[in-house]
Amino acid sequence: MKYIFTIFFAITSISSFSQNDISLAYYLPKNTTYNPEIPTPQSVLGYVPGKWHVTHDKLVSYMKALAKASPRITIEDRGSTFEDRPILLLTITSQQNHQNLQEIQKKHIQLTENGSEGLNLENLPAIVYQGFSIHGNEPSGSNASLIAAYHLAAAQGSEIDELLNNVVILFDPSLNPDGLQRFAYWANTNKSKNINSDPQDREYSEIWPGGRTNHYWFDMNRDWLPVQLPESRARIKTFHQWYPNILTDHHEMGSNSTFFFQPGIQSRTHPLTPKLNQKLTKKIANYHAKALDNIGSLYYTEENFDDFYYGKGSTFPDINGGIGILFEQGSSRGHAQQTDNGLLTFPFTIRNQFTATLSTLEAAKTMRKELLDYKRSFYNDARKELSKDAYIFGNEKDAASSYHLAEILKRHQIKIHELKQDITTQGKTFKKGYSYIIPKNQKQKRLLKAIFEKRTTFQDSLFYDISAWTFPLAFNLDYTDNASVSNLGTEVSNLSHRRANAVNKSNYAYLIEWHEYYGPKALYQILAKGLRAKVGMNPFSLENKKYDYGTILVPVQNQKLNKEELHAFLQKVSTNNHIDITGVSTGLTKGIDLGSNQFRALSLPRIGLFTGTGITPYDSGEIWHLMDQRYDIPITKLTTDNFGRTDLSRYTHLILPNSWRQSFNKEKSEKLKTWIRNGGTLIGYRNAAQFFKNNEFMKIEFTTPENDAKNISFEQKRDFRGAQVIGGAIFDAKIDRSHPINFGYKNNRISLFRNTKLFIKPDKQSYNNPIQYTKKPLLSGYISKKNLDSLSGTVPFRHNNFGKGNVILFTDNTNFRAFWYGTNKLLMNAIFFSDEM
Numbered sequence: 001m002k003y004i005f006t007i008f009f010a011i012t013s014i015s016s017f018s019q020n021d022i023s024l025a026y027y028l029p030k031n032t033t034y035n036p037e038i039p040t041p042q043s044v045l046g047y048v049p050g051k052w053h054v055t056h057d058k059l060v061s062y063m064k065a066l067a068k069a070s071p072r073i074t075i076e077d078r079g080s081t082f083e084d085r086p087i088l089l090l091t092i093t094s095q096q097n098h099q100n101l102q103e104i105q106k107k108h109i110q111l112t113e114n115g116s117e118g119l120n121l122e123n124l125p126a127i128v129y130q131g132f133s134i135h136g137n138e139p140s141g142s143n144a145s146l147i148a149a150y151h152l153a154a155a156q157g158s159e160i161d162e163l164l165n166n167v168v169i170l171f172d173p174s175l176n177p178d179g180l181q182r183f184a185y186w187a188n189t190n191k192s193k194n195i196n197s198d199p200q201d202r203e204y205s206e207i208w209p210g211g212r213t214n215h216y217w218f219d220m221n222r223d224w225l226p227v228q229l230p231e232s233r234a235r236i237k238t239f240h241q242w243y244p245n246i247l248t249d250h251h252e253m254g255s256n257s258t259f260f261f262q263p264g265i266q267s268r269t270h271p272l273t274p275k276l277n278q279k280l281t282k283k284i285a286n287y288h289a290k291a292l293d294n295i296g297s298l299y300y301t302e303e304n305f306d307d308f309y310y311g312k313g314s315t316f317p318d319i320n321g322g323i324g325i326l327f328e329q330g331s332s333r334g335h336a337q338q339t340d341n342g343l344l345t346f347p348f349t350i351r352n353q354f355t356a357t358l359s360t361l362e363a364a365k366t367m368r369k370e371l372l373d374y375k376r377s378f379y380n381d382a383r384k385e386l387s388k389d390a391y392i393f394g395n396e397k398d399a400a401s402s403y404h405l406a407e408i409l410k411r412h413q414i415k416i417h418e419l420k421q422d423i424t425t426q427g428k429t430f431k432k433g434y435s436y437i438i439p440k441n442q443k444q445k446r447l448l449k450a451i452f453e454k455r456t457t458f459q460d461s462l463f464y465d466i467s468a469w470t471f472p473l474a475f476n477l478d479y480t481d482n483a484s485v486s487n488l489g490t491e492v493s494n495l496s497h498r499r500a501n502a503v504n505k506s507n508y509a510y511l512i513e514w515h516e517y518y519g520p521k522a523l524y525q526i527l528a529k530g531l532r533a534k535v536g537m538n539p540f541s542l543e544n545k546k547y548d549y550g551t552i553l554v555p556v557q558n559q560k561l562n563k564e565e566l567h568a569f570l571q572k573v574s575t576n577n578h579i580d581i582t583g584v585s586t587g588l589t590k591g592i593d594l595g596s597n598q599f600r601a602l603s604l605p606r607i608g609l610f611t612g613t614g615i616t617p618y619d620s621g622e623i624w625h626l627m628d629q630r631y632d633i634p635i636t637k638l639t640t641d642n643f644g645r646t647d648l649s650r651y652t653h654l655i656l657p658n659s660w661r662q663s664f665n666k667e668k669s670e671k672l673k674t675w676i677r678n679g680g681t682l683i684g685y686r687n688a689a690q691f692f693k694n695n696e697f698m699k700i701e702f703t704t705p706e707n708d709a710k711n712i713s714f715e716q717k718r719d720f721r722g723a724q725v726i727g728g729a730i731f732d733a734k735i736d737r738s739h740p741i742n743f744g745y746k747n748n749r750i751s752l753f754r755n756t757k758l759f760i761k762p763d764k765q766s767y768n769n770p771i772q773y774t775k776k777p778l779l780s781g782y783i784s785k786k787n788l789d790s791l792s793g794t795v796p797f798r799h800n801n802f803g804k805g806n807v808i809l810f811t812d813n814t815n816f817r818a819f820w821y822g823t824n825k826l827l828m829n830a831i832f833f834s835d836e837m
Contacts (some may be wrong), residue, residue, distance in 0.1 A: 022050045022347050027147045027354050038154035039065050041146045049146045050347030052191070053139050053184040056085055056177045062146060063088055063173055070153035071095050072164060078234035082215035085177035087234040092152045092171050094164040097125055104168060105242060111372065112243055112321060112379045112443055119376070125165070126368040129244040130357060131172040131235070134221045134251070134313060136179020137211035139187070140329050140346070141250030144353035145173035151358070166365045170238060175249075175313070176213075176220055176231065183211025187334045195336045197343055199255065203334040209617035216629075217621025218818065221249070222465065225311035225451070226819035227411050239320070240413045245371035246284070246323045248360050249313035250353050252331035256340040258298035259352050260305065260328035261288045262314065267460040268306030272450055273318040274381070278307075280323050280374060284363040291359035297352050298341065309465040310450050319447050321378035323371070327356050379443060387440035391452055392419070392487065393472045393479035394435025397515035397548075397746050399498035400578050401821050404517070405475045406436050408819070409451070410495050414444045418489035428478040432489070433498050439485050452481060454730075454780040461782060466728025466755070468781025473730050473751035476822025497578045503571045506583030507556055507563060509594055510570055511542070514550035514744040517821060518577040520828035521631040523552055525573050527604040530560050534599040535743070535833060540591025542584055547591075550743025550833075553599050554581075605633075605831050608651040610663070612639035619657035619685060622815040626824060643668055648675040653831050658686035658813070669695045677803025681834040683827070684809045689758050697807045698800055703759040705790035728755040728816075729781025732774045733796065739770030740833035741797060741808075744825050751779055752796055753820050757787060758811040759794045771797040797826075799837050806834045 024040060027049075042048045044062040067075035067090065077086045097104060107124055110116055130148070132141035149171060152164070174180050183206065190203035209217050214229060223232040239247075253260065263281045285301055292299050305326055307315045314326035330339065332346045364371065394402045409416050417439070419432045438448065451471045458467070472479035503510070512522065514535075526533050536551040559566055567583070574581045587594035607627070611620045620637075627635040638646055638654075640663040648654070648671070656663075664672065676682055676697075684692055692698040707724050735742045735750050742750075750771070762769045772795050778788055798809040808830045814823035 020051065022048050024048055024147070026347060027351050028151060029358070033156045034154040035156055038069050038150065041150055045146070049143050050345075050350050053187040053346070054143050054146060055184045055188075056174055056181040059142060059146065059173055059180075060086060060088060063090060063149060066090075066149055066153045071098070072153055073149075074098065078238065079230055081178045081230055083178045083181075085181065087177065087231055088173060089238055090149065090169075090171035090173065092149070092164070092169040093125065093167065094161065097165065097168055101168070108242055111376045114383060116376050116380065121369060121372045124372060125168045126246070126364045126371050127168050127170065127242050127244040128361060128364045129170040129172065129239065129242070129247040130360065131175045131248065131313060132250045132353075133180055134175035134249065135212045135219070136176045136181070137183040137206060137333070138252035138329075138331060139180060139183055140252055140331070140349035140353045141327075142174045142180055143346075144250070144350045144357060145171070147350065147354045148357045149173065163361055163365050166368050167361055169361065170242060170244060172235065175235070178215045179211045179213055186211060191335055197336045197338045199337050199339075201334075204337055208612050208615070209621070213617055213621065216625040217617040218625070219618060221251075221313055222309075222311050222817055224313055224316040225469065226817060227408060228818040233411065236411055239316075243320055243375065244317065244322050245375060246325060246360060246364050247313065247317040248325045248327065248357070250356070251326065251328045252349070253328040255331050255333060255337050255344055257328070257330040258300060258341065259292065259330065259356075260300055260326070261285055261356065262305065262307070262324075262326050263302055264305035264307060264326070264464075265302060265460070265462075268308050268462060268464070270308045270310065270315070270318070270450070271459075272446055273307060274378065276374060276377075277318050277323060280367070280370070281325065283367065284323065284325065284360070287359040287363040287366075288356055291355045291362075292352065295351065295355055297355070304464070306464045308463055308467070309469070310447075311469065312465065319450050321375040323374075325360065327353065329353055382443075382446050385445065387445055388485070389481075390440055390483045390485050390488065391438045391448070391479060391481050392423075392425070392430050392435060392483040393475075393477045394430045395477050395515075395746070396429050396431045396434050397513065398517055399434045400517035401475045401477060402434055402436060403495070403497050404821055405471055405477065406492065406495055408471065409438065409448075410492070412444060412447055414438060414448050415442050416492045418492060420487050420489040423487055425483065426480055428480070430478065436492070437483060437487055437489070439488060452479070456778055456780060456782075458782050461784070463727045463782060466781070468729045468779075470730055470780045471819075473779060474753070474820045474822055476745070476750065478747075500574045500578055501580045503567065503574050503581045504583040505563075505567045506585060508585050508587065509556055509583075510554040511547060511582045511584055512552040512554070512579060513547060514552060515548065515746060516577075516579045517824070518579055518631075519552070519744060520825070520832065521633070522573050522577040522579055523602070523832060524604070524631065524633050525577075526554060527602060529569065531566070532559060533602050535602055535740075535836065536592060537598040537600060537740075537836065538592045538738075540589040542586070542589040545582070548746065549737055550740070550829075553594055555594070600836050602832060603652070606650060606652045607633065607635045607831065608638045608648075608654045609635050610640055610654065610656050611637045613641050614659045614661045614663035615640060616658040616660060619813060622813070622818060623655055623657060623827070625818055626815050626827070630824070631828070640664070643671075648672075648680065651680065653681045653683060653834065656682065656684040656688045656691075658688065662691065664691070664695075666695075673697070673802070676805035676807060679804040681806040681808065681830075683830050684807070685813060686756050686758065686811060689760065689809055689811055692807065692809060697802065698798060698809060700798065701761040703761055703790050703794060705757075705759070705786040707784075707786055724784055724787065726755055726757055726783055726787060728753065729783050730754075730779045731777040731791065732779050733771050733777065734774055736767070736770040739767075740836045741770050741799070741826060741829050743829050743833060751822060752812060753816045753823070754796070754812045756812055759790045760796070760798060760811060762793065762795045768799075769795050771795060806837060808834060
């Protein structure tokens, strides 16, 4: 659906523009009266929105003031961000609906359940979840929430009464409190009295990492499905308490753009989304078009963006019986910028977002019955889909990874069960306590399928985001999708970690298998305590138990703790990290004895992480989060700008994440080389491969696919090039489990996430290729045939000695979006066992 472009509001002379002249009337609908008892934004903030970028603390103050003054609003604090900012939710509706809110909520849940056909929808309000500025440096949404909340609280007359009687609004004024605060500080501290609209002004170029992300530099608009972050967990809990009919997600895009609203490119919609979803999206779009026409704003639809990855806010509702709507406003990135469309002012961007907020509510009111019917039919139709069997997933050696996938499923209200007993199927053993079984025949069966499916065929070859996210592969778990429901044990109501066995006291040594997810956390605690520990380079058997590659040995002799203290400490480590620690009475084994030189001494790593100018914030943030939140391992964030003054002798390991530009000149590269020659380990990710090759850290030979365009028109050029991108897919690799990089993995295959075109030829010596893609590596997702052919047989990991030190390379992200648990251990092995390679 295309709409006729209308006149764009712009002020063409900076001298005639002053944000001091902005009044609330600029935003609000004409001919609407407002209750004078309700506080205006400026009465709390001290200015009319648009003059300054609202900081999160002031946003919170205003929302609390509204809730106190208006009977239409209740407010709740759903938790805290990493920086301890409140994650607020306002519920806005009529007083009558507030009195019956529990009953309304109950009926909306009933719409998703069996027997909903008899539910009377005549007087049931629609539910709209409105979320603003999940990217902190896209602030027009959260600033518009000030105007929208005021309007909904204070507007008077039959029109607002009708709206609030027919709609319950779940109002999330800031989806990213930490990022919003960071960006507001930047924009406000760089604002001039005489606003400078030159796009090259400092105001419009944030310093690294920018305000887009949360505290750990995650793009939170990719976390609706994995739910690894506190902000996501709060909103997902709200979502499943209501299953909103519409969810809006207010964003910004490049300054030279106008305003986008969905539908996007419909050929790129996920096949599990019903076609009626896109029809309703189109119908809702008419309301946005009409509202924007009335204020003279340019807009467009159906030209980019898509609804494929269910982890985005505007797509997640589509697999849950709702309609997700993405709004993208051309960004002023500050207070006013000259653009291709004239002067783009911050107040103008706020007005567009506010206008779209109201047009959404108008659509929800008018289409109320249609939206309710759609939600009911979505779940009724899903129940009719054949699904008599079940999924089983687990890892007989790693209970924690299984637990964390189960944790995600529980957050999405998916029913999971314990196994009735241990079973072996398709060559895989699933142990009770280490595995879970999920019946497909349940309310969330479509969402469940989206989480577990492998998909390799697509209607379109372009994706706005990743094309695969198969969760059991991401967690490196064994799984089957056709298990019998006869294996169902007790339904899991209160999910908890497997309790580790008590540590039996030893006078000789303790052994820790390296399979469990939290093994690295435990090992760091042991080494940080000043205890001696070693790693076994070969398997062995002892006291009727088999121990794999990478088993950790903690001898009792010659430790800083006596026998009793050591036992008590290891018991604490075992309990806190959900891992078994076994005391043994002898060093005589079947295999390498405990006194063998094949047990190599380990030392406490001191880790530096490169951040700052040139480094990709997402990649570095994921590593920071992994160390800080998961493993409690201190990591020093080193800035590239200060590298010349950095004392590298403090660190045993340095991690170089992906970068968007060359961060080190020749002089800095030589400094790195000297540090490595003296015993340091440098671990590089993704396009660090080019840096390593160009600066002779490592000899690398790339394979480059031929992607010459043939019979491709100019109009088709963009799509042709886009089809050659690996946006994010999953691939199969074989591994040499005897190599230290693979310690802790029980299978000889691993599933790797890849979103690069760095294809490295294998080394001539097979033992130097401990991870290698198979001949037919594609497991799930999209990749062009030429790229797939080039990927086959290449290697995603390289290591070489460099003087006394090591250079290690991963061509792809082992820590992707915090939910790729299955390859986190590759990085930890590179850290703890680098000298054993």
